[in-house]
Amino acid sequence: MTDATGAGDAIRVAxxxxxxxxxxxxxxxRLMLPLVRRTRTPHLGxxxxxxxxxxxxxxxxxxxxxxxxxxxxxxxxxxEQLYTFGDVDRAPTRAISIVYWALLRSDLVDAQRxxxxxxxxxEWFDVDAMPPLAFxxxxxxxxxxxxxxxxxxxxxxxxxxxxxxxxxTELREVYETVLGQRLDPSNFRRLLEGSDELVPTESxxxxxxxxxxxxxxxxxx
Amino acid sequence: MTDATGAGDAIRVAxxxxxxxxxxxxxxxRLMLPLVRRTRTPHLGxxxxxxxxxxxxxxxxxxxxxxxxxxxxxxxxxxEQLYTFGDVDRAPTRAISIVYWALLRSDLVDAQRxxxxxxxxxEWFDVDAMPPLAFxxxxxxxxxxxxxxxxxxxxxxxxxxxxxxxxxTELREVYETVLGQRLDPSNFRRLLEGSDELVPTESxxxxxxxxxxxxxxxxxx
DNA sequence: ACAAAAGTGTTTACTGTACACCCATGA
DNA sequence: TCATGGGTGTACAGTAAACACTTTTGT
Numbered sequence: 001m002t003d004a005t006g007a008g009d010a011i012r013v014a015x016x017x018x019x020x021x022x023x024x025x026x027x028x029x030r031l032m033l034p035l036v037r038r039t040r041t042p043h044l045g046x047x048x049x050x051x052x053x054x055x056x057x058x059x060x061x062x063x064x065x066x067x068x069x070x071x072x073x074x075x076x077x078x079x080e081q082l083y084t085f086g087d088v089d090r091a092p093t094r095a096i097s098i099v100y101w102a103l104l105r106s107d108l109v110d111a112q113r114x115x116x117x118x119x120x121x122x123e124w125f126d127v128d129a130m131p132p133l134a135f136x137x138x139x140x141x142x143x144x145x146x147x148x149x150x151x152x153x154x155x156x157x158x159x160x161x162x163x164x165x166x167x168x169t170e171l172r173e174v175y176e177t178v179l180g181q182r183l184d185p186s187n188f189r190r191l192l193e194g195s196d197e198l199v200p201t202e203s204x205x206x207x208x209x210x211x212x213x214x215x216x217x218x219x220x221x
Numbered sequence: 222m223t224d225a226t227g228a229g230d231a232i233r234v235a236x237x238x239x240x241x242x243x244x245x246x247x248x249x250x251r252l253m254l255p256l257v258r259r260t261r262t263p264h265l266g267x268x269x270x271x272x273x274x275x276x277x278x279x280x281x282x283x284x285x286x287x288x289x290x291x292x293x294x295x296x297x298x299x300x301e302q303l304y305t306f307g308d309v310d311r312a313p314t315r316a317i318s319i320v321y322w323a324l325l326r327s328d329l330v331d332a333q334r335x336x337x338x339x340x341x342x343x344e345w346f347d348v349d350a351m352p353p354l355a356f357x358x359x360x361x362x363x364x365x366x367x368x369x370x371x372x373x374x375x376x377x378x379x380x381x382x383x384x385x386x387x388x389x390t391e392l393r394e395v396y397e398t399v400l401g402q403r404l405d406p407s408n409f410r411r412l413l414e415g416s417d418e419l420v421p422t423e424s425x426x427x428x429x430x431x432x433x434x435x436x437x438x439x440x441x442x
Numbered sequence: 443a444c445a446a447a448a449g450t451g452t453t454t455a456c457t458g459t460a461c462a463c464c465c466a467t468g469a
Numbered sequence: 470t471c472a473t474g475g476g477t478g479t480a481c482a483g484t485a486a487a488c489a490c491t492t493t494t495g496t
Binding site: 388389390406407410411428429430431432433434 | 445448449450451
């Protein structure tokens, strides 16, 4: 940056978000993301990532949250910047997209839809069955999914898909759904119990069989 | 993104680069980065990261390379997008900075300076002794350094700081300088030799003692 | 011959994984 | 009492760290 009055003209700045959640399907929970059907050219009628233009008076994170709420009525449980896409030919006229990725607790999806009224032109898609998207959004969604799967391996990010309290089996199933592979229940238990980030509560989830202890993540580890 | 004619006005887009190289100091090689002294307001006279405004007709990577060359006459050996900084109050008037981080082979620094003529207002600083920088550039430089140290641990990125061929001791010293800690020579050797990414050559580095075999990284692993 | 760096071998501890097994509950 | 998921114990394999040791060169 050399000046505050330079030649920054004619470049429009968009902010988009790839937001994941777990949604119940025929064969158990699936990792899904909401898409918005475009109502304008270019790519009119095609599915696209939720987003909008950056307002000159708002921070980037705020723009991601605002445009996500405006298009889908959803508020993310976790939000992180992903990458800025800016190839000259990615849209008919020059536009760069600052893309965020986000997680939404599964227990909040329907509550938020109910509170805001189901928005038009929004539909959830399984990450393993994505339609063709507008612009370079397929590439963007793939990259976000890669980052999510990567980060699940070395952080407690998966908690962003669950309520505050959960059983170890529920947490393991989140990992299994996101990563697309089975994990050994006993080893998973030891790994997470020994991590000092997970604390047992005195509550139990009761069901068909032996009750399972509920856990929560520590506040600020 | 909802439209190609939206309200993206009044937001200027800059591209900056944090480029690292190894430079010889009194106490051995140090990890350093070049800064540019500002010749305009705001922050006139302060040190800042090399960069410039994004041209509407160029890709983001190209803008990073171009602005780096214009301000420092350097061409990176490795270049990767870091993060986009866009807080409303990070500059007097709204400007977002798409920041890249880069590595420069130590054998090319002086060659490039000689070829292009030493640029004005550029100086190299030890990453452990940074001056106060313009805007939020201290925070940006810190983040880039964190990313470099992180990535050195799980990738062969360190090769971007060395010539094509090098001894294992030279490579280990790069790791030690970047990470700021000593590594066991024999364990380092076994780890890297067994990685299938490093291939031995028939050349040797001759010196005061037993000659050391030169290695190179495989082309496309 | 000696110093110093190059390079090899061995021991130990730790971590991830597989899997056998016991426990507690609802039906 | 039985089926099922909750939860514990153990054994094995692969990897990382520590460090003793041998090899090869210049002086």
